[in-house]
Amino acid sequence: MLDRYSIVIAGVGGQGGLTLSRIIATAALFSGLEVGTGETLGMAQRGGSVQSYIKIGRSIYSPLIKKGSASALIGLEPLEAARASSYVGPSTKVVLDPEPTPTILNLTGRENYPPIEELLTILKNKTSNLYIVLARREAEKINAKRSANMILLGKLVSIDNLLSVEKIEEAIEVVLGDKAEKAIEAFRHGMKL
Amino acid sequence: MHKQKSLVLMGNEAIAYGALTAGVGVVSGYPGTPSSEVIDTLLELARMGEIKKTYVEWAINERVAFEVCLGAALVGARSLVTMKAPGINVASDPLISSAYSGIESGMLILVADDPGPHTTQTEQDSRWYGDLAKLPMIEPSSPQEAYEYTILGYEISEKLKLPIILRTTTRVNHVVGNVVIREFKEPDYKPFFKKNPKRYLRAVMTWNRERHEELLETLYKVEPIAEEVGLNKIEGSGDIGIICSGAAYNYVMEVLDENHILDDYKILKLGLIYPLPKKKIEEFLRTVKKVIVVEEIDPYLESKIKELAYDLQLDIEIQGRRELFKKSGELTPDDVENALLGRPILGDISLPRRPPPLCPGCPHMGTYMGLRAGISRAGHRWGEVPVMGDIGCYALGLNPPFEAIWTEHSMGASISMAMGMKVAGYEKPVVAVIGDSTFYHSGITSLIEAVNKNVNILVVIMDNSTVAMTGHQSTPGYSISISGRKLNPVNLESIVKSLGIENVAVVNAFEHREVAEKVREYLKMDGVKVIISRGDCAVLRRRSGIEQVCWVDLEKCTGCLACVKLTGCPALTQVDNKISILEAECTGCTLCMQVCPYDAIIIKKLRET
CATH class of the missing domain: 3.40.50.920 (Rossmann fold)
Structure with a gap:
């Protein structure tokens, strides 16, 4: 691993970005690493754009990540992933669920959701490491509806060496308690995709 | 050596733990992002029985919270008052006087600024309050420092006999990082108050001038003390x-x-x-x-x-x-x-916005639907009757489909600004919408003013029985606080009626027609009218268990989108030109059902009641 591994999680409030960030932070603690996470809590939590930043490793001064320098972007939603694309550089790994969540402006007919291809192109122009995972559908397949975030984490862990599988599963158990079993199943499923 | 523990904590949790390590005796504040989790953390510990002696409760507003903590610090309790940046404006009156009186036991004032801003009406820099109040101010940079500075703050406060301002920003309050903490201390003091008129009475002007001079002298001692403790x-x-x-x-x-x-x-x-x-x-x-x-x-x-x-x-x-x-x-x-x-900064790409909607099953949806219909039934166009907003979730009514509120300014301003428009001669009716907690915080005084001056306005109190936006803190309407303390709940209707307002109605926020009818009726009347539109916050209803959800009969759904366009409920989505309700999101509030022209939405009971 690099001295510092930095992750941006982009999604819609309520998609499990905060839980994901907490699990990664806890796994880092269990691995004896320093950790810093930064979130915006409050009004935008439910249904708005949410970005979380996590850094793990050594000499972590702040969770904020410089533009173009993230080690990874976990995209829970394509419009939100594209919104976070300024953090993506040539070496950034992007794992993305391309299934859109329409905005209230789309639903009420005020404007159209941008074509998915356009959003993917924004990311592809920044990095060639774009991994598309139909996370929500895969989660439904294994009857773990709320675990799309764990599927994406599984995918990221399978392509990049940030934390050990054991420490992540330990962290899932601590953070999620009795809901951990399904989440671990989803995490493992994600690793195979 | 103290027992130490290594944890991963949010800055605000670290401040709470720091206060406990310092043996804090009284904690009060008003919720506001990014400051709320300090008291949230302490209340949770109190609820679990892990804090026994310390008084921890939310207050009605920041000024009251400040004075509660000031009083506590005069009788020997270490106290902590918490607020976001606009909160220190509310508390600024006692804040500035407190420098002249000083305290006996340590008092810490947490003010959390929000550069960005992420969740605040202004990008206020509260550091100027140090100069204005002439109170020492310290600023940590990390959760670990937030913990340490909280403890040091009490030591400095007691050496100087002055309250200390602990100033933070969002990226300290809400950052999670490694923190080493020491053991908590039970508050240990015998309440005692020694009369000292020159210090505690601001009614004698010569004393005030003398105290000012003494304060200026005291400030010279701050730097040496800060150096001693390595700030x-x-x-x-x-x-x-x-x-x-x-x-x-x-x-x-x-x-x-x-x-x-x-x-x-x-x-x-x-x-x-x-x-x-x-x-x-x-x-x-x-x-x-x-x-x-x-x-x-x-x-x-x-x-x-x-x-x-x-x-x-x-x-x-x-x-x-x-x-x-x-x-x-x-x-x-x-x-x-x-x-x-000199490195250039990469710009952000411009993409369609995602405005945060009201939650699925939010009672404010029903209130806004009713308000809209009521205004039109009273013979006005939606868009010509100003709806003055206030601070809270209902401010999200600015977004489609409601686009309801015209202003959002400061706590309680909806009512007083509506009054201002009327006394300035504005002809159309003016409506003020305000949440229950914001009403208690600052709306009460505005309402008294409007009643006293007999102004012609409609006030809608949107009572979801919680401080929702900041994470569901208690209001003065609670009978048991989050810590488990027994409270005397105040009654919203009684307060409003006691002002002598004749037209006061309580309506069900989830029955939009009931709201609309009352709005229509009241808009035609003179004087101050108050509608309390009541419905519990969707998040609280979900927590206590959902008993029913709404369901779409695909045979009947024509995909007309009336439900989406009128309620804006995020549980509604469009699949293959028909409406689909996300069962996991639905709270069964039935607002969509009430507006469906084809009776295509039906109730599905989740359990027998």
Whole structure:
């Protein structure tokens, strides 16, 4: 691993970005690493754009990540992933669920959701490491509806060496308690995709 | 040696733990992002029985919370009052007087600023309150420092006999990081109050002038004490100086470290923000060739350091916010790298917005639907009757499909600003919408004023029985607090009726027709009318268990989208030109069902009641 591994999680409030960030932070603690996470809590939590930043490793001064320098972007939603694309550089790994969540402006007919291809192109122009995972559908397949975030984490862990599988599963158990079993199943499923 | 524990904590949790380590006796505050989790954390510990002696409760507003904590600090309890930036404006009256009286036991005032801003009406820089109130101010940069400074704050407060302001920003309050903590201490004091009129009475002007002079003398003692406890530190030995504090320090260190240029710089990290540690800064200025001040929001340190250099007649280049940084918005590591190394900052791409909607099953949806219909039934167009908004979730009614509120200003302003429009002669009806907690906080005084002056306005109190936006804190309407304490709940209707308002109605927020009918009726009447539109917050209803959900009969659904366009409920989605309800999101409020022209939405019971 690099001295510092930095992750941006982009999604819609309520998609499990905060839980994901907490699990990664806890796994880092269990691995004896320093950790810093930064979130915006409050009004935008439910249904708005949410970005979380996590850094793990050594000499972590702040969770904020410089533009173009993230080690990874976990995209829970394509419009939100594209919104976070300024953090993506040539070496950034992007794992993305391309299934859109329409905005209230789309639903009420005020404007159209941008074509998915356009959003993917924004990311592809920044990095060639774009991994598309139909996370929500895969989660439904294994009857773990709320675990799309764990599927994406599984995918990221399978392509990049940030934390050990054991420490992540330990962290899932601590953070999620009795809901951990399904989440671990989803995490493992994600690793195979 | 104290027992130590290594944890991963949010800055606000670290402040709560710091207060407990310092043996805090009384904690009060009003919720506000990014400050709320300090008291949230303490209340949870109280609920679990892990804090027994310490009084921890939310107060009706910041001014009251401040005075509660001031009173406690006069009788020997260490106290902590918490607030967001606009909260210190509300508390500023007692804040400024408190410097003249001082305290006996340590008092800490947490004010959490929000550069960005992420969730605040202004990008207020509360550091100026140090100067205004003449109260010492300290600023941590990390969760670990937030913990340490809270404890140090009490020590400094007691040495000076003055309240201390602990100033933070979002990226300290809401950052999660490694923190080593020590054991908690039970509050240990015998309440005792010694009469001392000159200190505690502001009714004698000669005393006030004398206390002012004594205060100015006391402020000279702050720097030596700060030095003793190591609040300000110098790192590195290069000849370019950087002066910074708070979160800005983290970005400076990260940029210097990543670019391997730590050796070129010498950094003065200030933990004491007011009064400025002039000796330390002078010493620093004399050892470097030039200085860059890195800070957020206003050029606060920059102005003062330039003034100091002028007074000392130092010929040194000092640059900061004014010369090298953007003038508004949150500071980032990119900004620091740009200022130090001239690296361009990559821009953000412009994409369609995602405005945060009201939650699925939010009672405010029904109120706004009813308000809209009622205004039109009273013979006015939606869009010609100003709806004055206030601070809370219902401000999200600014977004489609409602686009309801015209203003959102400060706590309680909906009612008083509506009154202002009427006394200025505005002809159309004016409506004020305000939440229950905001009404208790500051709306009550506005309502009394409107009643007393017999102004013609409609006030809609949107009562969801909680402080929803900041994470469901208690209101004065609670009978048991979050800590488990028994309370005397105040009754909203009784308060309103006691003012002598004749037209007061309570309606069910989930029956939009009932809301509409009352709005229609009241808009035609003179004087102050109050509608209490009541419905529990959707998040609380979900927590206590959902008994039914709504379901779409695909045979009947024509995909007309009336439900989406009228309610804006995020549980409604469009699949293959028909409506589909996300069962996991639906709370069964039936608002969509009430507006479906084809009776295509039906109730599905989740369990027998």
